[in-house]
Amino acid sequence: MKVSFPHEEDPAKTGQAANRQGPLRLLLAIVAGFVIVFSVLVLANPARVQAFVTNLEQRWGAPIFAEDRAVADKWSIALGSFFRVGRDDLPEVTELVIDVPFKEISQIYNKREEALATGHLVQGPDDFVSGDIRLDDRNVPVKLRLKGDWNDHLQGRKWSFRIRVRDGDHVLGMRRFSIQHPATRGYQAELMYFELLRGLGVMAPRYRFVDVTLNGDAVGLMALEEFFAKELLEFQQRREGVIVRFDESLVWDARDSASGGTVGWNGAFDDYRAAPVDAFGSSKIAESPSLSNQLVVAEGLLKGFASGRLTAAEVFDVQQLGRFIAATDVMGAWHATRWANLRFYLNPVTLKLEPIAFDATLQDRFSDTRSVVNGEPILIDMLRDPAVWNSYLQALALLAGLAEEGSLEANLRAVENEWLPLLQTEFRMLGPFPLDYLAPRAMALRDGMQQLATNGPPDLSYFQPFETGLYPRLAHFELHEIADGLKLQIEHAIPRDVTVLDIAWVNDAAATRRPGVANELPIRVPPRAVGARGQRMQLAVLSRPPGDGWVLETVSRIDGRSWAMTYRPKLSSAALRKSPLPRADLASQLEAHAFLSVDTDTATVRIAPGDWNVSANLIIESGYTLVAAPGTTLRFASDAAFVSYSALRMAGKSSAPINFLPADDNSWPGLVVINAAEKSVLDHVVISRTHSVQMPGWSLTGGANFYASEVEITNSRFLNSRGEDALNIINSKFLIADSWFKGTVSDAFDADFAEGSIRGSRFEDIGGAGGGDAIDVSGSQVIVEDVEFANVTDKALSIGEGSDVTASNIVVADVGTGAAAKDGSRLALSDARFTAATFAALTAYIKKPEYGPAELHAS
Structure with a gap:
């Protein structure tokens, strides 16, 4: 065996090496010192970062900076992410701890590798895998998969996931949501855009930042974005309904991109008119006859618009669509207006499609004065409708005025300031979102579009897609x-x-x-x-x-x-040629109903005194006031509804009430008031034996319905309702006083996202079919005073879904349950008497976990 011993160093050589290393060590020490000083003085202070970036902009000059800033920002923020700081002085951030078993996470790894190889993620029906999310002290079962079209969603450790909550549970009040790297949506910018839209009454997903751990590995801050489901609608005070979109899958299957890519953007299928219509939550829709009928209408309306058979005003909510386009234009969020990113909710009452904001990607915004309308055929087709064009101009003028006075930027900054400090703990070089472009852009768009308005909507040219390539469908x-x-x-x-x-x-x-x-x-x-x-x-x-x-x-x-x-084609809904919502001009109604007359000077339509039969729908268009005198009676055929888009002034007397009832011993659909500009007043009115509107494509629950229409009801009676609700008030302010509800098959009064008072009234013999509530409120604020309840099969007061109700001096006798508070609601009772409650006088419980617990205070 050969043994080697350590040898001694040559002193001369050792000294020479030390002399050579001295300057190198000094240089390394200087570099290290510079990095430390830079980190402390710059990376630890986002304000200095922003000043540094602004100084670079001034020195580079606008042409170079405008082109390179996005790249520079991404690199600087990525560098800053290595210099995290603590969150001791910040509000606690929600932590999501995601656990995915080995077999399932391996499937996700394989899917990611496949996407990285092809350049984009192709979704499959079996991509969802099982997992759990630990949140606070709960363990929430979920299904999850990778999400995102392009591979920016799959880089580093912050992969994007689509998550479905299972078993009726929820995460932060949501059952479907996504998590993604904040950079994919421009960090805080997406949140600012969504809040702007919500402030204008346009729907947008809930959006926040959470701290994520995946299988024990700290992922860090991720953007959580609500997905398109029932919870999104209810949170924004909409009834459950269907959400539809144009399906872009043919674009991803095509190979006709002019740029030579592997997908078909800018090809033959990059056109909303060539796209199928798809619905979110299709399996749930298929289980519900009501939602299935709504999908037929939503799909038919969208196809009707795409085919040119229906105008934009016939299909979309004009005010919301105009505001959506204007706000998106002012922000320069062209990505949100691409046809493939548009989402629409069918309002089941108005049968109009309402836009839902999505995917603004403001890091790629237009910051000059180019309109997002140019080059997007669907926007051009929408704005060709004069009603949508005028709504767009009005919203543009409003936003330009707010931008000019500074309040628009101030409001957006307030939203930003809530989350930016948290983001900066991980992304140290992330500064405030630049809003200096906003006011000049808003005013330039307003002034430019107003000039075009003198000749009506602009006749802008389409961006022409290319013709070549491989097609997934001929x-x-x-x-x-x-x-x-x-x-x-x-x-x-x-x-x-x-x-x-x-x-x-x-x-x-x-x-x-x-x-x-x-x-x-x-x-x-x-x-x-x-x-x-x-x-x-x-x-x-x-x-x-x-x-x-x-x-x-x-x-x-x-x-x-x-x-x-x-x-192999599947069954689908055909394009509609007209909306199922009953509409008629005043001239046709004057001809159809001899008892109507009009005073054009006062825009008043009058019902002549007397007893009249109504054999067909009675429809009053917007822009009028409908007046009836004491003693007037209208007897409706079993399929004749009373539909008004104008306010009602029904002034009866105790000795001569105004009566709306069926023409025979059966029932009639009832009364509907939609989007009336003025308050309706019903005094001494009797509405009898309604069964609610059930027309092809249009179904309502109330015998009398008020939607987005303020109403005052006094000294009136709702008798023998055979529908789901005798009276349904939705998204409206109301007063009900000294009125009587009697003999209903199901519920008496239902308030959805409403605000008002019920005083001095009586509810009697409610729920004759075996179940019915006297007062049922959802997402509403209501005061109940001096009200009596007698013989109610279910609940006298049913308070749910985040409602706030104060009830005082009420008398409840012979009921199933006296008062129930549930699902995040608050009920305050005082001076209440309960007798003969077969189940309970008072109860509080959770029926929908996403709302949380309820409060019930009784004194």
Whole structure:
């Protein structure tokens, strides 16, 4: 064995090495000292960071800085993230501890590697995996998957996730949400944009920052964004309904990008008119007949607009759409207005689509005076409607005025200041969002658009998509079910000549094909002009063969190509040609109803005194006041509703009340007042035997309904209601005094997101079908005084979903439950007497966990 011993160093060589290392050590010490000083003086002070960046801007000059600032910001913020500081002086941030089992997290890793290899994330139906979120002292079961179109959502350790809460639980009041790197949405900028929209009455997701740990690894601060679900609607005082969008999946499947990319942006399918319509939560919708009917309307309205059959004002809520476009334009958030990022909620009362703000990506904003409208065909088509154009101009003028006086920036800064200090604990070089562009941009847009307004809406040119490439679909095939059978709609999709070779019923199990249409095949489909709506044809489909397993299949090919493409269309809703909401001009109503007259000088429509039969819908358009005299009686046919978009002035007397009742012994749909500009007043009015509106595409719960219409009801009676609610007030202020509710099948009074008082009234014989509440409020603020309840099968007072109710001097007898507070509500009772409550006099509980516990105070 050979053994080596340490040898002695040569003193001369050792000294020479030390002499060489001396200057190097000094240089390293100087560099280290500079880094420490820079970190303390600059990175530890975001104000200095912002001043440093501003100084660079001045020295670089605008042309270079405008181009390079985004890149510089990203690098500087990334560098700053290594210099985190404590949060001792900040409010406690919510911590989400996510645990995903090994098998499931491996599936996520594999999906990420696949996305990194292809350049973008392709979602699959089986991508969701099981996990848990530990939040406070709760363990919440969830499903989660990766999210995001592009790979900026998958970089580093801050991967983006879409999360669904299971088993009826919730996280921060939400059941569906996303978490993502704050940079993907411009840090605090997205939050500022959302708050601006909400301040204008336009819906936007809840958005906040949370501290995330994944399988024991600290991820750090992430942006949490609410997803499109029922909770989003209820939080913003909307009834449950469907949320729809234009489906962009064909763009991702295409390969016709002009830039040579692997997706079809700027190609033939990058056009809202070539996109299918999709709904969020489709499985839940399929389980609900009411939501399924609403989806038919929402899909039909959106397709009707895309096809040019319906105007924007017929489809969308004009005020909200105008405000959405204007606010987004002022912020320069062009990304939020791309057709693929638009989201719409169908209001089930108005049957209008309301926009929901989403994905502004303000780090890529327009900061000059370019309008986001230019180059976006759907916005141009929306603004061609004079009503939407005027709404847009009004909102633009409002925002420009706020920007000019400084309050717009001040309000946005207040939102920013709530979260920026927290973000700066991790992203040290993140400064305040630059808003110096806001006022000049807002005023320039206002002045420029006002000049265009003299000649009406602008006739702006479309951005023309390119024609070349590979297409995922050669024509659009839609299967529609109508009264006389199935129809197959074929619409031109691409700028190429296409031939439909075959349309057949196919049974894969039996390996059999049967003819699908009687038309002679093949069928030529001429090319679709770039930037134009496709032409359509409809074919009657032959009856489905007997037995199971038959599906309709189409075979088509591009002329001159040897290969063919098969497609199996599913049932979908056809484009509507008119809204299901009953509308009529005043002239037609004067002709249809002899008892009506109009005073054009005062914009007053009068119902002549007397006893009148109403055989068809009575519809009063907006811009008037409807007046009836004491003793007037209207007897409605079983399918005739009373619908008014104007205020009512119904002044009866105790000896001569105004009566609305059915023409026979059955029932009638009832009264609906929508978006009345003035307060309605009903005094000594009797509304009897209503069953609520149930029309094709339009269904309401109340026998009398007031939506976004202030109302005062005194000395009136609601008798023998056969619907879900005798009176339903939604998003309105109200007063009910000295009135009587008697003989209802279900609930008597239902307030949804309303504010008002009920005084000196009586509720009697409520819920005859076996269950019904006298007063049922959701998301409302109500005062109840001097009210009596007798013989109520369920609850005299049902207070839910974040309501605040004060009730005093009430008498409750013969009820199931006297008063119930639930789901984040507060009920304060005083001077209340309860007798003969079969279940309980008072109760408080949680029915919907996302709202939290309720409060009940009794004295």
